Every structure is written in C-alpha cells, then in structure tokens.
Amino acid sequence: MDKIEFKKMAERYNKELLENVLPFWLEKSQDKEYGGYFTCLNRDGSVFDTDKFVWLQGREVWMFSMLYNKFQKNEEWLECAKQGAEFLKKYGYTGNYDFYFSLTREGKPIVQPYNIFSNTFACMAFAQLAEATGSEEYADMAKKIFERILERRNNPKGQWSKGVPGTRPMKDFALPMIICNMALEVEKIIDDKELMDKTIKECLHEVLDVFYQPSLGAMVENVSSVDNSLVDCFEGREINPGHDLEALWFIENLGVRLGDKELVQKAVDISLRVIELGWDKEYGGIFYFLDSKGYPQQKLEWDQKLWWVHLESSIAMLKGYQLTGNEKCLEWFLKLDDYMWKHFKDQEYPEWFGYLNRRGEVLLPLKGGKWKGCFHVPRGLYQIGQMLEDLSK
Amino acid sequence: MDKIEFKKMAERYNKELLENVLPFWLEKSQDKEYGGYFTCLNRDGSVFDTDKFVWLQGREVWMFSMLYNKFQKNEEWLECAKQGAEFLKKYGYTGNYDFYFSLTREGKPIVQPYNIFSNTFACMAFAQLAEATGSEEYADMAKKIFERILERRNNPKGQWSKGVPGTRPMKDFALPMIICNMALEVEKIIDDKELMDKTIKECLHEVLDVFYQPSLGAMVENVSSVDNSLVDCFEGREINPGHDLEALWFIENLGVRLGDKELVQKAVDISLRVIELGWDKEYGGIFYFLDSKGYPQQKLEWDQKLWWVHLESSIAMLKGYQLTGNEKCLEWFLKLDDYMWKHFKDQEYPEWFGYLNRRGEVLLPLKGGKWKGCFHVPRGLYQIGQMLEDLSK
Numbered sequence: 055m056d057k058i059e060f061k062k063m064a065e066r067y068n069k070e071l072l073e074n075v076l077p078f079w080l081e082k083s084q085d086k087e088y089g090g091y092f093t094c095l096n097r098d099g100s101v102f103d104t105d106k107f108v109w110l111q112g113r114e115v116w117m118f119s120m121l122y123n124k125f126q127k128n129e130e131w132l133e134c135a136k137q138g139a140e141f142l143k144k145y146g147y148t149g150n151y152d153f154y155f156s157l158t159r160e161g162k163p164i165v166q167p168y169n170i171f172s173n174t175f176a177c178m179a180f181a182q183l184a185e186a187t188g189s190e191e192y193a194d195m196a197k198k199i200f201e202r203i204l205e206r207r208n209n210p211k212g213q214w215s216k217g218v219p220g221t222r223p224m225k226d227f228a229l230p231m232i233i234c235n236m237a238l239e240v241e242k243i244i245d246d247k248e249l250m251d252k253t254i255k256e257c258l259h260e261v262l263d264v265f266y267q268p269s270l271g272a273m274v275e276n277v278s279s280v281d282n283s284l285v286d287c288f289e290g291r292e293i294n295p296g297h298d299l300e301a302l303w304f305i306e307n308l309g310v311r312l313g314d315k316e317l318v319q320k321a322v323d324i325s326l327r328v329i330e331l332g333w334d335k336e337y338g339g340i341f342y343f344l345d346s347k348g349y350p351q352q353k354l355e356w357d358q359k360l361w362w363v364h365l366e367s368s369i370a371m372l373k374g375y376q377l378t379g380n381e382k383c384l385e386w387f388l389k390l391d392d393y394m395w396k397h398f399k400d401q402e403y404p405e406w407f408g409y410l411n412r413r414g415e416v417l418l419p420l421k422g423g424k425w426k427g428c429f430h431v432p433r434g435l436y437q438i439g440q441m442l443e444d445l446s447k
Numbered sequence: 448m449d450k451i452e453f454k455k456m457a458e459r460y461n462k463e464l465l466e467n468v469l470p471f472w473l474e475k476s477q478d479k480e481y482g483g484y485f486t487c488l489n490r491d492g493s494v495f496d497t498d499k500f501v502w503l504q505g506r507e508v509w510m511f512s513m514l515y516n517k518f519q520k521n522e523e524w525l526e527c528a529k530q531g532a533e534f535l536k537k538y539g540y541t542g543n544y545d546f547y548f549s550l551t552r553e554g555k556p557i558v559q560p561y562n563i564f565s566n567t568f569a570c571m572a573f574a575q576l577a578e579a580t581g582s583e584e585y586a587d588m589a590k591k592i593f594e595r596i597l598e599r600r601n602n603p604k605g606q607w608s609k610g611v612p613g614t615r616p617m618k619d620f621a622l623p624m625i626i627c628n629m630a631l632e633v634e635k636i637i638d639d640k641e642l643m644d645k646t647i648k649e650c651l652h653e654v655l656d657v658f659y660q661p662s663l664g665a666m667v668e669n670v671s672s673v674d675n676s677l678v679d680c681f682e683g684r685e686i687n688p689g690h691d692l693e694a695l696w697f698i699e700n701l702g703v704r705l706g707d708k709e710l711v712q713k714a715v716d717i718s719l720r721v722i723e724l725g726w727d728k729e730y731g732g733i734f735y736f737l738d739s740k741g742y743p744q745q746k747l748e749w750d751q752k753l754w755w756v757h758l759e760s761s762i763a764m765l766k767g768y769q770l771t772g773n774e775k776c777l778e779w780f781l782k783l784d785d786y787m788w789k790h791f792k793d794q795e796y797p798e799w800f801g802y803l804n805r806r807g808e809v810l811l812p813l814k815g816g817k818w819k820g821c822f823h824v825p826r827g828l829y830q831i832g833q834m835l836e837d838l839s840k
Contacts, residue, residue, distance in 0.1 A: 354811075
C-alpha cells in the first residue's frame with residue numbers, strides 16, 4: 055500500500071468515528087435526568103433497558119476523556135465524561151472502593167462488586183479524567199481504586215468465588231492483561247515508580263511466560279495458580295483469540311514505552327500465530343472461543359463473531375505492521391478491515407453491530423447492551439485512524 | 448393417525464431407547480475405577496473430560512432407577528444406578544445435605560453447592576433408588592435432602608447470591624417447576640401428606656398464576672419476589688419456551704394424579720400458546736430463549752436448538768393429545784418428531800446430538816457434557832414410547 059492509500063483509509067476511519075459513532079453515543083447514551091449512560095440501545099439508538107452496567111459507565115468516561123486528552127479539545131466530550139464520572143462517584147462504589155457490577159437508572163446498586171473489572175475500568179476512567187480536568191479529586195479516586203485492585207488481585211472474586219478452596223485453584227488471564235493496559239493509563243498519577251515497574255514486569259511475565267503456550271500458539275484463559283501448569287478442564291482448555299490479540303497490542307505499547315524492541319517483536323510473532331489459529335477458514339472472521347485440545351466447548355457462543363474481537367485484532371495487526379514492517383500483519387489487517395466494514399458496520403443506522411453468528415449474519419440487532427458500550431468501536435476507530443495517518447506520512 | 452401407525456411409532460422410540468441410547472450410557476459413562484459417571488463424551492462416546500457434574504450424577508441414578516421401577520427389572524440398570532448413588536453418598540454433599548455442583552473424577556469437591564438443583568436431582572435419585580431397592584438408607588437420604596430443599600427454597604442461592612439485598616429481589620421459575628416434578632417423585636417416602644399437599648398447591652399457584660403471563664402466552668423466567676410483578680430487566684423479560692413446556696407436562700401429570708381435569712385442560716391450552724410463540728417459523732425448531740418485549744437478548748445462544756427443549760416439548764404435546772384428544776397437540780408432536788429425528792439423532796453413532804445452531808446444524812458434536820447427560824433423551828424416548836403404546840391400544 056502506498057501513502058495515498060493509507061491517507062484515504064485513515065479518512066474513512068476518522069470520519070466514521072467523528073461523524074457516525076461519537077455523535078451516536080453523545081446523543082443516545084447520556085441520561086440527562088439521572089446522569090450516567092444508557093447502554094442498552096436498539097439498532098436505531100432508542101433505549102430498551104435503563105439499567106446501568108458499571109464496566110460500561112467507566113469505559114464511556116474513559117473514552118471521552120481519552121479522546122479529549124489525545125485527539126481534540128472538544129468541550130462536549132469533556133462534559134459527557136464528567137457527568138458520567140459524577141454519577142459513578144455518587145453511586146458506583148462501596149466504602150472500600152469496590153465498584154458494583156450494575157445500578158438502576160437512579161443509581162441504586164443491583165449487583166454486588168463481585169467482578170474486579172468494574173474497578174479496573176473505573177480506575178482508568180478517573181485517571182484519564184484527572185488528566186483532562188487537572189482535578190486532584192479525580193486523581194485521588196484513581197489512586198485509591200488502583201490500590202484496591204492490587205489488594206484484590208490475588209483473590210479477585212473474594213466471597214463470590216464458587217470454587218472449593220484447595221481442590222483446583224486457578225487464576226485467569228484477564229487480570230494481568232488488564233493490568234498491562236492499566237499500567238500505562240495510571241502511571242502519571244502513581245508516585246511509587248518502583249511499584250509500577252514491578253507490577254508491569256510481573257504482568258508481562260504472567261501473560262508471556264505463564265498464560266502463553268508456545269506449543270499451541272495462543273494463551274489459555276486459565277492456569278493453575280499453584281504452579282502455573284495447564285489444567286485439563288473446560289476453563290483450563292479455553293482459548294479466546296480476541297482476548298489474546300487485545301493483550302498483545304497492550305504489550306506492544308508497553309514494549310514501545312520501555313524501548314524494548316525484543317518485547318515488541320515477540321508480541322508480534324505471537325499475534326500472527328494467534329490470528330492464524332483463531333480465523334474461521336470456512337466463513338471468515340475470528341472465533342469467539344476455542345478449546346486447546348479441540349474438544350467440544352462449554353460456551354455455546356464459541357463460533358460467533360463479536361465486534362470487539364475484530365476491532366482489537368485489527369489494532370494488533372496494524373500496530374504489528376507499524377512497529378515491525380511485517381507484511382503479514384498488513385495482509386491480516388486488510389482482511390479484517392474488509393470483514394468488519396462488510397459485516398459489523400450498519401449501513402442504515404449509526405454505530406456498529408456487536409454480535410454476528412458464525413456466517414457473519416446479525417444475531418442481535420443491538421448497538422449497545424450489557425457488555426457493548428461506548429468503547430471498542432470508538433477506541434478501535436481512533437487507534438486505527440491514528441496509525442493509518444502515521445503510515446501515510 | 449390409526450392404531451397401527453401409533454404402534455409402529457412406539458416401536459421406533461422403544462428400540463432407540465433400548466438398543467441405542469441406554470447401551471451407550473451403560474457402556475460409555477460408568478467410571479469402573481472411581482465410581483460415578485463420566486458425562487463429557489465425544490460423538491463416539493469416548494471421554495473428553497473426567498469432571499463429575501452433580502446434576503448429571505443424580506439424573507443418571509434417577510434414570511436407571513426409574514426405568515428399573517417402571518419399565519423392566521433389568522439388574523444391569525439397577526447396578527448402574529447403585530454405583531452412582533454410592534459415589535454421590537460418599538463424595539457428593541456437605542454436612543447439611545447440600546450437594547456440590549461438581550467433583551473431580553476421584554470425588555474431591557470443585558464447585559460449591561451454590562446451585563439448589565444439585566439437591567433436587569439428588570433427592571429424586573435417592574427416592575427412586577429407595578423404591579427400586581427397598582433400602583431405608585436411600586429413603587432416609589431422599590427425605591433429608593427434601594427437607595433441606597424446602598429450607599433453602601426462599602433463598603436458594605444463599606451466600607453465593609450476587610444481588611444487593613433490597614434493590615430488585617426476584618425469584619425464578621425453575622424452582623417451583625422442579626418442585627412440581629419432585630413432589631410426585633418423593634410422595635411415597637414423605638409421611639407428612641399435609642406438607643406435600645401444601646407444597647404442591649403452592650407450586651401450582653406459582654407456576655400458573657405468578658410466572659404464567661396470559662398476555663404473553665408464556666411464563667417469564669423471573670418475577671419480583673416482593674409482589675410477583677413483572678420486572679423490566681433482562682432476567683425479568685426472559686422466556687424459555689422449553690422450560691415452560693417441561694413444566695406444563697409436569698402439571699398435566701399432577702392434574703391426572705389429583706383427578707383435576709380443569710388443571711389438565713389449562714396446562715394443555717397454555718402449552719399450545721407457548722409452542723406457537725417459541726417455534727422458529729423460518730428454520731423450524733424451538734428457540735432457546737425469547738424476550739417478552741422482543742428486545743435484544745442477553746443470552747447469545749438464544750436462537751440455538753437444544754435437545755432437551757425438543758424432547759420435553761414432544762412429551763408435552765403428545766401428553767396433551769393423550770389426555771384431551773386435541774388434534775393440534777398431535778400435529779405439533781408429529782412436527783417435533785420429524786424435526787428431532789432429522790436433526791438431533793446421529794445417524795452414525797449412538798445417542799443424540801445436544802446442541803444445534805438456528806439452522807439445525809450441529810454446533811457441538813458432543814453426546815454428553817457439563818449439562819447433557821443420561822436424562823432428557825432416554826426420559827423422553829421412554830415417556831413418548833409409553834404414550835404411543837397406550838395410544839395404539
């Protein structure tokens with residue numbers, strides 16, 4: 055591809071972000087009465103459920119703050135982020151900075167803070183907003199939530215764990231992966247640089263040396279927390295290729311940040327193995343889940359094609375190309391670009407579809423739900439647009 | 448249909464049960480080394496995972512005991528039931544008769560008894576086996592488990608509940624439905640007839656007057672536990688047509704048992720509304736989940752076609768015909784019969800497939816897994832075979 059083609063492509067991504075996706079969320083998701091965001095949105099953006107899922111509240115605050123910090127000083131974006139953050143500050147958490155999983159429209163807690171990822175997204179949200187506003191209060195919130203995450207890290211499910219202690223202790227890939235991401239997000243506001251370095255080092259080790267299985271060419275979602283060994287059960291055999299590829303671009307970013315070219319190269323090499331494994335050779339797109347031994351899976355949605363998987367994989371592939379010049383990465387990116395715009399983009403209404411069946415047909419017509427909010431689509435469009443612009447220069 | 452056709456059809460079901468399905472479980476599922484049953488079985492019956500899921504341990508004990516009691520005095524069946532019951536007795540439960548969700552092959556508990564349905568299937572298992580063996584010990588187990596179920600009934604999830612108390616208390620349809628079923632199973636061993644009558648009456652009221660929504664023509668899976676009202680959230684809008692139809696044939700049985708023709712008629716009328724609502728007009732088969740308002744669903748597997756849904760629906764339809772002579776019920780049964788034998792029956796290996804996609808293509812090639820065991824296929828074949836024989840006389 056030549057520079058003019060990259061430029062044209064960058065324009066397509068930037069236009070989709072600025073004229074289609076961001077206006078959708080600004081207009082349709084904000085609850086002007088109670089604050090916070092609706093995320094259960096029909097194809098046309100109308101609200102079908104008013105519950106507020108905390109992952110997605112935090113992610114939307116983060117999204118608009120990040121874009122304000124890095125992309126454009128758009129005051130509407132900042133106001134949108136602030137009102138969501140105020141809602142979270144008022145209703146989102148318990149006395150010890152654990153964030154609930156969901157709230158009613160008015161902010162009453164529905165589901166307990168059993169899920170540590172509510173904390174991680176809230177932490178990233180307040181850290182970005184602190185940077186955007188210069189507010190000490192938001193920075194302080196982010197710090198306290200970060201401390202709480204480190205505290206909960208070795209027993210994230212706590213009292214809500216269903217495992218009988220001792221029989222088969224496992225740990226999951228999602229936590230060190232998110233911490234890799236969070237590390238770059240909060241480093242400006244965390245004073246203890248030694249703690250940050252240690253945390254990053256530990257998480258990189260976990261992802262690359264513990265969860266990654268060279269013999270498979272992918273990470274497994276769970277390993278033994280006693281000796282890091284593979285566990286031959288449903289959870290221990292589970293592979294989530296989109297999850298792996300998202301983690302790998304976080305790691306590529308960390309590699310750049312640490313000036314560690316070898317780390318970048320390693321992540322890119324792994325990413326090519328993962329996408330080769332995860333790609334559906336029959337219908338195209340990337341499977342949601344695989345079993346490391348090829349056994350029948352526990353999760354019935356295993357063969358579905360999800361928006362976030364494809365956006366995160368596209369970022370990983372284009373970043374791999376940008377950082378190493380590997381043409382294979384570019385080929386994969388172009389294949390994903392073709393798949394996404396053909397299947398996930400809604401040609402009639404704004405924002406993208408989230409859930410397709412194996413054949414790439416729409417499974418759920420929603421634009422937002424319990425798990426899909428203002429996050430992967432705009433983050434992906436933004437990152438890809440930026441990288442394409444860099445490549446056009 | 449004439450009597451000869453019913454006879455021919457009965458033979459097809461009985462042969463499938465006796466020559467295909469039961470030999471499969473006897474041969475492939477029994478763990479001769481540690482006792483209990485493997486249930487994670489590939490298409491050809493080979494074991495792919497040795498974990499023991501307690502729902503399915505209890506159900507297999509029940510299945511072989513029930514067939515021994517009602518169908519044939521086959522000693523191999525009784526031995527198979529007994530060895531599974533001994534495994535459950537030794538490893539399955541905590542001091543207060545709560546059954547774990549899963550065990551290792553050797554019997555070590557993996558997942559806590561967070562799920563009351565492990566108790567209900569264990570209770571039914573020991574009650575049937577007590578009848579088969581005349582053992583006081585098994586009868587006593589069943590009684591103690593039944594008491595524990597009634598104790599836990601109003602707070603079945605206990606410490607594992609993720610709901611914040613007070614905000615949105617809900618109760619689910621599954622529990623009164625199972626208790627309707629269990630009532631007929633345990634009545635012989637429960638001395639307190641008044642308690643049994645009261646329990647049955649309460650459960651019938653719950654299913655028909657609380658969960659059933661005349662305006663929808665189906666039950667919702669969850670309602671408010673404060674005032675029985677509809678709750679406009681994902682869980683409160685969820686409909687599971689197969690679940691409804693299974694409950695309805697339990698109720699038809701209760702109607703026969705109580706000599707209540709009006710109850711039978713009511714259940715049959717509702718069943719026809721449910722199947723009309725749940726049937727996929729495009730690809731055939733019954734959807735796994737629907738949303739009562741037609742909104743996008745939370746469960747990604749909503750459009751899949753599951754074995755148990757179709758077997759339970761077939762029982763409901765044929766029973767409806769047998770008890771009321773309604774030809775619509777027979778038409779639906781024949782439509783289901785055609786669908787099941789075309790899509791769920793494996794033409795090459797024994798037992799039936801469990802999980803199909805919306806188009807009726809095999810989604811997972813397993814014959815048994817975490818949720819599919821020796822239960823719905825043989826129970827369905829047996830019940831349908833018996834009803835068809837009755838109809839042929």
